[in-house]
Amino acid sequence: MERADKRFGFLCSLPILVVLALGFLAPLAVVALYSTMPERVFGLAHFPTFEAFRTLVEQDYYKSLLWSLGMAFVATCALFLLCWPLAYAMAKVFRSFTLAITVLVVMSLFVSENIRLFGWSLTLMKGGLLEGHARAWFGIGFDGLLYNVPVIVFGLVYVYLPFMLFPLAQGIAMIPDDARQAATDLGASRWQVLIEIDLPLAAPGIAVGSLLSFVLAAGALAESKLLGGQAVIVIADEIETAFTYSQNWPLGSALSVVLIAIIGCLVTYGLARVNLDAIIGRNR
Amino acid sequence: MGASRSAKLALYAYGIVVIAFLYLPLVSVGFASISRARYLTFPIKKYATKWYSSAFASETVMELLAVSLRIALIVAAISMVVGFFGALAFARYNWKHRSLFQKVILLPIFFPQAVLGLSLLIWFNALGIIPDWKTAVVAHLVWIAPIATLIIAIRAYSFDPALEEAARDMGASTWQILREVTLPLLMPGIVSAGLFAFLLSWGNFPLSLFTTGADSTLPEWLYAKVVSGYTPLVPTVGVLSVAGSLMLIAIAFAIFHAVKFASAKSA
Numbered sequence: 001m002e003r004a005d006k007r008f009g010f011l012c013s014l015p016i017l018v019v020l021a022l023g024f025l026a027p028l029a030v031v032a033l034y035s036t037m038p039e040r041v042f043g044l045a046h047f048p049t050f051e052a053f054r055t056l057v058e059q060d061y062y063k064s065l066l067w068s069l070g071m072a073f074v075a076t077c078a079l080f081l082l083c084w085p086l087a088y089a090m091a092k093v094f095r096s097f098t099l100a101i102t103v104l105v106v107m108s109l110f111v112s113e114n115i116r117l118f119g120w121s122l123t124l125m126k127g128g129l130l131e132g133h134a135r136a137w138f139g140i141g142f143d144g145l146l147y148n149v150p151v152i153v154f155g156l157v158y159v160y161l162p163f164m165l166f167p168l169a170q171g172i173a174m175i176p177d178d179a180r181q182a183a184t185d186l187g188a189s190r191w192q193v194l195i196e197i198d199l200p201l202a203a204p205g206i207a208v209g210s211l212l213s214f215v216l217a218a219g220a221l222a223e224s225k226l227l228g229g230q231a232v233i234v235i236a237d238e239i240e241t242a243f244t245y246s247q248n249w250p251l252g253s254a255l256s257v258v259l260i261a262i263i264g265c266l267v268t269y270g271l272a273r274v275n276l277d278a279i280i281g282r283n284r
Numbered sequence: 285m286g287a288s289r290s291a292k293l294a295l296y297a298y299g300i301v302v303i304a305f306l307y308l309p310l311v312s313v314g315f316a317s318i319s320r321a322r323y324l325t326f327p328i329k330k331y332a333t334k335w336y337s338s339a340f341a342s343e344t345v346m347e348l349l350a351v352s353l354r355i356a357l358i359v360a361a362i363s364m365v366v367g368f369f370g371a372l373a374f375a376r377y378n379w380k381h382r383s384l385f386q387k388v389i390l391l392p393i394f395f396p397q398a399v400l401g402l403s404l405l406i407w408f409n410a411l412g413i414i415p416d417w418k419t420a421v422v423a424h425l426v427w428i429a430p431i432a433t434l435i436i437a438i439r440a441y442s443f444d445p446a447l448e449e450a451a452r453d454m455g456a457s458t459w460q461i462l463r464e465v466t467l468p469l470l471m472p473g474i475v476s477a478g479l480f481a482f483l484l485s486w487g488n489f490p491l492s493l494f495t496t497g498a499d500s501t502l503p504e505w506l507y508a509k510v511v512s513g514y515t516p517l518v519p520t521v522g523v524l525s526v527a528g529s530l531m532l533i534a535i536a537f538a539i540f541h542a543v544k545f546a547s548a549k550s551a
Contacts, residue, residue, distance in 0.1 A: 005377045005378050005379060006377070006378075006379045006380060007379075008372070008377050008379075009372070009373050009376075009377030009378065009379025009380075009382060010373070010379055010380075010381075011369075012369040012370065012372040012373035012376075012377065013369070013370065013373035013379075013381075013385050014369070015365070015366045015369050015370065016366050016367070016369070016370035016373075016389065016429055016430065016433060017385075017388075019366060019425055019426065019429050020388065020389075020391075020392065020426065020429075020430075022422075023404065023422050023423065023425060023426035024391065024392050024395075024400070024426050026407055027400070027403035027404045027406065027407035028403055030403070030406055030407045030410050031403045031406055031407075034406060042409075044410065082302075085295065085298060086295070086298055086299055086302055088295075089295040089296075089298070089299065090299075093292060093295055094295070094296070094299070097296065097299065101299050101302075101303065104303050104306070104307075105303070105306065107529075107533065108306045108307065109484075109487075110483040110484065110486070110487050110529045110533075111310065111487055111525075111526050111529065112487035112488070112489050112502070112503035112506070112522075112525060113487075113489055113490075114489050114503055114506055114507045114510070115310075115313060115487075115503065115506060115522040115525060115526065116309050116310065117309070118309075118313065118506065118510050118518070118519075118522065119308070119309025119310050119311075119312045119313040119522075120308075120309045120312075121510075122309070122312040122313060122316050122324070122326075122519070123308060123309055123312045127324075127325035127326060128312070128325075128326055129308075129311070129312045129315070129326045131326075132325055132326030133326055136326075158305070158306075158309075161302075161306070211394060212393070212394060215394050215395065215396065216394075216396060216397075218396065219395070219396015219397070219398055219399050220396065220398070221398040221490060222489065222490070222507070225511060226507075226510060226511075236396060236398045236399060239398075239399060239402055240398065240402065240494075243402050243405065243406070249406065252402065253406070256399055256402065256403060259396070259399060260395075260399065263394070263395065263396070267390075267391065267394045271387050271390060271394075272387075276383075276386045276387070276390075277375075277386075277441075280375075280434065280437060280438055280441065
């Protein structure tokens with residue numbers, strides 16, 4: 001049995017590995033190659049230079065990167081604080097209501113993110129759902145709430161909420177009730193239970209949720225375009241511009257490589273410490 | 285446990301607030317789609333359904349629907365097959381590199397989709413492939429097949445290997461076991477993975493944006509129109525796209541219940 005298991009495991013992994021080799025690994029390798037090419041060439045048959053990386057530093061492209069990482073960090077922290085109480089309730093307090101929330105949150109994911117963001121711009125714009133009604137009903141008009149940095153962070157929080165909520169709820173479900181009960185019986189305060197029992201035992205869920213939200217938010221594009229009106233240029237936007245309008249593939253590739261390197265380090269570091277069997281399979 | 289009545293009530297209220305927050309923008313889109321005015325302002329004064337009739341009469345919109353549907357159906361079908369085998373490798377068999385495999389599968393999910401889309405565009409170009417809806421299928425698969433794998437894996441974890449062993453002891457071949465034991469047991473997971481795959485592909489925007497070439501999907505067209513060249517059809521097409529997802533979910537639930545009812549009756 002043991003030997004058959006080994007063979008089948010490998011064989012079954014092949015289809016998806018082929019998909020990922022052709023659609024994930026190969027494109028990343030090509031981007032990495034392009035990033036070493038001289039600027040504004042469209043082939044790979046040139047002697048590698050690292051001009052693109054120099055441009056990246058000299059022409060302040062790193063500022064976009066810092067903006068993206070900064071906004072992603074703030075959004076992730078906000079998401080953690082917003083989702084913790086709900087995730088806790090879903091794992092430990094609600095009964096059938098957990099299923100209702102899960103279904104409703106998942107269904108919102110099936111609506112294209114740009115339809116939802118477009119909905120927010122209709123809600124928040126001057127003459128939109130909020131301002132229009134506030135003016136018509138209470139006579140309080142105000143400027144639209146769009147086109148600034150906070151609204152971009154708001155958009156990130158909105159779009160990536162499910163990616164924090166579900167891993168967090170899954171992580172909290174892994175905390176044994178006995179451990180909390182024992183701590184309380186021994187005289188621990190609520191705060192102590194949170195810090196010394198809940199947070200460490202839910203750590204895998206916290207790690208997965210935070211990593212997912214941070215990584216996706218750092219590479220997000222639609223939020224800054226649809227809500228932010230490009231109040232700041234995010235890194236994904238710079239990459240898109242380099243590949244499309246300015247036709248500078250090596251620069252676009254170099255920007256991608258830097259972003260991918262940062263994300264890659266975070267994800268490898270984070271996932272190496274998480275036991276996936278425990279999170280996804282629960283009891284095995 | 286331990287939560288007082290008022291704390292419980294507050295948590296329920298909070299849950300409802302979060303759900304309302306998630307759906308509020310869709311309410312705005314819904315209202316916008318039935319506003320009569322060409323230039324939308326709230327509160328809406330006159331309602332009309334004329335944008336729906338013009339959307340249904342528009343060839344562009346029908347073409348967008350057809351492209352989105354084609355991509356989503358193919359992505360769902362391939363994801364179910366690839367995800368089935370992937371899930372067995374993920375959760376069922378104990379093989380040497382399983383833990384590494386589990387993490388490799390997650391990498392495309394932990395990756396910004398816009399950057400993935402652009403990387404694929406460069407890669408297709410290097411191969412000399414001109415992007416169209418077929419390249420978008422590949423792009424969607426890179427992100428969706430791993431998700432399908434995870435969904436089926438959840439089911440595969442609760443799988444009792446003794447069932448396969450019993451079949452083997454009774455002389456079933458590997459192929460027979462796969463077809464008559466493993467596949468039926470994982471079927472609920474496979475079906476929900478297919479549903480997820482379809483819906484995620486149907487609504488996907490960042491991957492489609494860079495990989496569909498001259499073809500265009502619904503979310504892409506909406507984005508292009510919002511960024512430049514707004515038309516009153518935008519909210520209408522948005523609502524149609526959401527209605528498409530809802531219809532599929534409703535059909536899936538109906539079939540699910542019909543199957544449950546039928547099997548309960550026969551048992």
